[in-house]
Amino acid sequence: MHWNDLSDDELMLAYAQGDGAAFEALYRRHEGRLFRFVRRVLGAALAAQADEVFQDTWMKI
Numbered sequence: 001m002h003w004n005d006l007s008d009d010e011l012m013l014a015y016a017q018g019d020g021a022a023f024e025a026l027y028r029r030h031e032g033r034l035f036r037f038v039r040r041v042l043g044a045a046l047a048a049q050a051d052e053v054f055q056d057t058w059m060k061i
């Protein structure tokens with residue numbers, strides 16, 4: 001299956017049905033932007049916690 005051809009909604013549906021590869025595709029698609037967003041929101045004072053917040057965010061999904 002070509003994951004790049006699927007929308008985020010389609011990938012989430014596939015993941016909800018147990019397809020771990022769909023989650024991996026979502027992760028690869030959004031990891032960079034999400035990590036930059038987390039670092040920007042936390043600011044310099046909390047930058048050391050960015051990795052933890054980033055991982056916690058993915059765990060919620």
